[in-house]
Amino acid sequence: MNTALLLLFFTACEGEPPEQVLTTDLSYYQDVAPLLSRSCVGCHDANSTLGAMDLSSYEQAQTWAPVIASEVEAGTMPPWRADTDCNSYKDTLALSEEEKGLILEWATLGTPEGDPQAATELTEPRRPPTLDRVDMELTMPVAFTPAGSPDDYRCFLMEWPAEQDVWVTGFEITPGNYETVHHVIPYLIDPEDADGYRALDAADEGEGYRCYGGPGGDVTTLINTRWLGSWAPGGGASTFPQGTGLQVAPGSLVAFQVHYYVEPGTTPEPDQSSIQLKIEEQAQGWGDVQPWTDVQWVLGLGMEIPPETQGVTHTFSYALGQSDRFAMHSLALHMHTLGRSGRMVVKHEDGSETCLIDVPAYDFNWQRSYLLETPYVAVPGDTIELTCTWDNPGSEQVSWGDGTGDEMCLGISYLSAP
Ligand code: HEC
Incomplete structure (x- = not known):
């Protein structure tokens, strides 16, 4: 240039x-x-x-x-x-x-x-990546027209069709209606939790069920659910690092969470979004989309965000145990709409620090996963520190929850064996 x-x-x-x-x-x-x-x-x-x-x-x-x-x-x-x-x-x-x-x-x-x-020669526009192969496709059972305005959060259950254990090695999410689909997070539900989610679905009128910030369900099932991926505008396919994948058991479910946004004053069109998956039947190296957070917060303790405050910060530290060794490949942060900034760093035994992700101006509408150029290999002695900062202009105290007015503080990282 x-x-x-x-x-x-x-x-x-x-x-x-x-x-x-x-x-x-x-x-x-x-x-x-x-x-x-x-x-x-x-x-x-x-x-x-x-x-x-x-x-x-x-x-x-x-x-x-x-x-x-x-x-x-x-x-x-x-x-x-x-x-x-x-x-x-x-x-x-x-x-x-x-x-x-x-x-x-x-x-x-x-x-x-x-x-x-x-003219200076143009570099190719950075377009969202695609999958090199699609082995399985899951589509929302029927088309859905968002009813809430401007925001409607809805989870749709999809049955997992494979009859034996398989490994997901890549995913791509295809919104059915780019006008209203704001972002999508599909969650993997283990077979033993599937009935609980079916009950949530049955209890809510219409297609799917209302869910916000997660797939719904109680704390223990929430801890068991894994992210299968995520989509926000401009996001494309993800292929997991070679030789690794997410193991999925038969009888699992996918809770496909869609955040719809309907421009006030407009009439929304129906949406039927889908997810395409790359699957291996041979066992792959362990891979996991790992959420990082303080379980105490999830239980409603210690993540209070008092009313009419700015820059309220909470930090969670996780010291690796002697057997903890893994590579971190991607990073994402998740808060709700009061989230102002967040970061995840690794503190080493010698006092030095490796910054993994720093989002100085968090925006709920533009959440995405960032793929490290060089994976970080965590070793015993490392402490992983997650920090979230919020502004709460409202008159009520806010803490952890899956409602629109509640908050969360999650780091999400794809891990594999080193
Ligand atoms: C990942 C996809 C993506 C990339 C990359 C992107 N944009 Fe956008 N941009 C959007 C979308 C989608 C909208 C529509 C509004 C919205 O949803 O916020 C938008 C809206 C805008 C707007 C209109 C905002 C308004 O107030 O109406 C401007 C200006 C803009 N983008 C400029 C840029 C510029 C300049 C760049 C590069 C430096 C860029 N965008 C890169 C997706 C993108």
């Missing part, structure tokens, strides 16, 4: 206000297009299914420049919340401070176009 030369000349003439002359070779074709291509166009192109406007041409970028600048400055677009000073992640969409500066400067300068003949 060309380094932009930005020269500012100030000429102050006597008796006249200072005149500002800007000369720069900063332009769309040389500087801005490559950044938009890499970090934005994967979601923002002419055939976007996500309802995101096209940002793949000069004309479009120019039209949207003021909004682009404000979103980039606020750090809300691209929707990449993990701080890249903390660790390095695969397929990052993040813009560096310098890159952000270029986009802002370009907008301020009135969106100079530059010479298309001398």
Whole structure:
């Protein structure tokens, strides 16, 4: 990429206000297009299914420049919340401070176009990855039209069809209606808990049952449930590290949780989303989507967020036992809407620290999993520390729960044997 030369000349003439002359070779074709291509166009192109406007041409970028600048400055677009000073992640969409500066400067300068003949070569837009093979597909039993507005959280149970143990080695979630599906988290329910979930489903009128922040169910069943994956706009398929997978027993269920968002004043269309899975019948190395949290919090103790407070922080530390050895591949953080920031670090015996994920501006609507460039291999002596921070402007104390007004603090990580 060309380094932009930005020269500012100030000429102050006597008796006249200072005149500002800007000369720069900063332009769309040389500087801005490559950044938009890499970090934005994967979601923002002419055939976007996500309802995101096209940002793949000069004309479009120019039209949207003021909004682009404000979103980039606020750090809300691209929707990449993990701080890249903390660790390095695969397929990052993040813009560096310098890159952000270029986009802002370009907008301020009135969106100079530059010479298309001398355009910097574009990198391929970072598009969501896909699966190389689909062995099983589970679809919501019937189409569902969200009734709550603006938000409706619904879990749909899907029977697990395999008749013997199999290993899931990859997943991809396909929303049936990109207009209303805001995000999806399918949970794996063990066979012994399946009836409890069927009862939840039966007790709630209509298709599926209401659930928020989890698949529902009591604390013990909640601890047993595993994440089968997650989807948020722009998220694609995940393939687990070679030779590892999630073991699933026959008789399991999938509780497919969908967060619907209905733009106020609009009439929602029905949705029938699905999940595609890559499956192995031969045993794979142990893999697990591990939630990290303090069991005390889940039991309703010690995660109080008092009313009318800002920056309330709670921390959970887990010291690895002598037999604990695993590799951590991906990281995600989960809070509800009061969540402001969160991080997960490893404290080593010698006092040093490895940052795993740091989300300085958490947004409930843009939760995703971040894949470490280099997996972290945890060893005995390490302490894993999870910290969540909330703002509570309301007049009620908030603590752990699966209601809209409750909170959670979870780290989620894909683990395998080292
Ligand atoms: C992972 C997908 C994704 C990526 C990558 C992405 N966006 Fe977006 N963007 C969206 C979606 C979806 C919307 C629609 C609004 C929403 O759901 O928040 C949106 C909305 C916007 C808006 C409109 C906000 C408004 O107030 O109407 C702007 C401007 C924008 N994006 C700019 C960018 C820029 C610039 C980049 C790259 C630096 C980028 N986006 C990268 C998905 C993405």
